Amino acid sequence: MSDTLNDCFKSPGALLRLDDALDMLAARLFPVVDTEDLPLTKAAGRILAAPVCATVANPRFDNAAMDGFCARAADLNADGPTSLAAVGRIAAGSAAEEPIAQGTAARIFTGAPLPPGADVVAMQEDCTAHPSLDAPQTVTFPAGLSVGNFVRRAGDDFSTGATVLSPGRRLRPQDVAMAAAAGHATVTVFKRLKAGVLSTGDEIVEPGHPLGPAQIYGSNRYGLMAALAALGAEVTDLGHLPDRRDATEAALAAAGRSQDVIVTSGGVSVGGEDHVVDAVRALGEVHVWRMAVKPGKPTTLGTVGRAAFIGLPGYPVSSLATFMMVARPVVLRLSGALAEPLFPGAFPLPAGFSFAKKHRRRQFVRASIDRAGGTPVVRLYPSQEPHVLSSMIASDGLVDLREDCTGVAEGDMVDFIPYSSILPA
Numbered sequence: 421m422s423d424t425l426n427d428c429f430k431s432p433g434a435l436l437r438l439d440d441a442l443d444m445l446a447a448r449l450f451p452v453v454d455t456e457d458l459p460l461t462k463a464a465g466r467i468l469a470a471p472v473c474a475t476v477a478n479p480r481f482d483n484a485a486m487d488g489f490c491a492r493a494a495d496l497n498a499d500g501p502t503s504l505a506a507v508g509r510i511a512a513g514s515a516a517e518e519p520i521a522q523g524t525a526a527r528i529f530t531g532a533p534l535p536p537g538a539d540v541v542a543m544q545e546d547c548t549a550h551p552s553l554d555a556p557q558t559v560t561f562p563a564g565l566s567v568g569n570f571v572r573r574a575g576d577d578f579s580t581g582a583t584v585l586s587p588g589r590r591l592r593p594q595d596v597a598m599a600a601a602a603g604h605a606t607v608t609v610f611k612r613l614k615a616g617v618l619s620t621g622d623e624i625v626e627p628g629h630p631l632g633p634a635q636i637y638g639s640n641r642y643g644l645m646a647a648l649a650a651l652g653a654e655v656t657d658l659g660h661l662p663d664r665r666d667a668t669e670a671a672l673a674a675a676g677r678s679q680d681v682i683v684t685s686g687g688v689s690v691g692g693e694d695h696v697v698d699a700v701r702a703l704g705e706v707h708v709w710r711m712a713v714k715p716g717k718p719t720t721l722g723t724v725g726r727a728a729f730i731g732l733p734g735y736p737v738s739s740l741a742t743f744m745m746v747a748r749p750v751v752l753r754l755s756g757a758l759a760e761p762l763f764p765g766a767f768p769l770p771a772g773f774s775f776a777k778k779h780r781r782r783q784f785v786r787a788s789i790d791r792a793g794g795t796p797v798v799r800l801y802p803s804q805e806p807h808v809l810s811s812m813i814a815s816d817g818l819v820d821l822r823e824d825c826t827g828v829a830e831g832d833m834v835d836f837i838p839y840s841s842i843l844p845a
């Protein structure tokens with residue numbers, strides 16, 4: 421077959437570039453969800469809607485970084501050991517009542533506040549306590565300790581009033597920990613985006629049910645629901661639609677009243693049984709139909725009722741890959757995750773493959789990182805066909821080949837995007 425005949429991107433008119441689609445989404449889409457206050461135990465994975473400011477500094481006070489002894493640095497010899505009387509014992513959670521007297525040391529434990537006047541801590545392993553570490557009367561410090569040795573300074577991490585978390589970020593474990601450290605029992609987050617998912621196609625049967633001769637199990641709706649859940653959406657399974665215009669329109673109209681976003685799979689191409697795009701046109705508006713992206717050419721964006729509409733292609737790889745590149749940005753914007761980049765970050769890595777690519781379309785190819793030879797290289801999955809779902813199981817991510825790229829030679833640097841940086845596990 422000639423290259424022209426075998427070109428699934430032979431299409432009249434210019435198709436929308438992915439970057440132009442992303443610019444359009446960034447300019448036009450805003451959070452559509454209300455906010456709510458949640459306890460920290462329920463906040464992980466949610467999107468912060470208001471800044472978190474510190475009610476205290478961290479560290480709150482100068483404190484010991486190690487178990488040992490504290491003293492005034494001015495009392496210690498720079499070039500030899502120094503013996504001081506050991507007076508007092510300060511454990512974490514208690515504070516010395518008196519400033520440390522000149523020429524004395526105090527036993528101190530990790531996290532305990534330094535007594536006023538003390539400005540140096542020595543690890544107990546570097547000190548000699550007499551008669552014992554448990555009941556010291558004198559302590560000998562090593563030479564060479566200076567002001568601030570093993571002292572955690574107040575405000576070294578953040579000061580009171582500092583904005584420690586900005587809105588628009590998805591709360592990771594470290595963010596939840598930060599809100600707690602800053603003194604907050606609750607955080608203000610966006611409510612979950614309501615996402616409804618529909619699949620289409622007369623050949624599709626739900627897993628677990630018997631198959632007719634020309635039927636296959638539907639996988640897209642399950643993959644898309646999992647992807648939406650990973651982005652924190654409140655997902656509703658709206659079920660499966662036959663290839664009928666009336667049924668498609670009725671289901672979309674209902675979804676347009678109850679959902680913030682509708683995601684469909686299949687029925688967006690040019691076949692006589694592809695009813696989704698016409699149904700969306702009849703009910704609302706189609707803003708984008710067909711993009712210069714492979715996989716994902718028939719991807720459709722629009723509105724139905726109060727909901728944003730995202731129509732993804734039916735091929736299993738196409739539906740998931742276009743979710744990652746096109747639907748994910750829509751979901752991020754609508755759900756308030758404005759701090760997350762619309763396009764996932766790529767790592768430049770040398771290609772361990774060669775690949776011929778068509779000019780003027782963006783292409784994402786499934787690949788893995790091979791570290792066997794020491795220096796990581798990217799290896800292409802042997803089949804890039806859109807029905808080969810196993811390619812997404814056996815690969816680690818996507819290589820992003822931009823419109824101007826006409827091919828990759830072994831050793832060329834390519835942009836690799838791990839699946840893990842697109843969708844949280």
Ligand SMILES: Nc1nc2c(c(=O)[nH]1)N[C@H]1C(S)=C(S)[C@@H](COP(=O)(O)OP(=O)(O)OC[C@H]3O[C@@H](n4cnc5c(N)ncnc54)[C@H](O)[C@@H]3O)O[C@H]1N2
Binds near residue numbers: 620638639688732734
């Ligand atoms: N003449 C043309 N034909 C096609 C074009 C084109 O430009 N001109 N585009 C091709 C491209 S690219 C894609 S991608 C597909 C997408 O078409 P649809 O979105 O309408 O998808 P369907 O035709 O409904 O299905 C395609 C394929 O995927 C299977 N499928 C569908 N739904 C599921 C599901 N839920 N789970 C598993 N597999 C599913 C379906 O059986 C088909 O094999 O169109 C090309 N055609």
Ligand code: MOO
Binds near residue numbers: 716
């Ligand atoms: O562009 Mo379609 O999404 O190959 O497979």
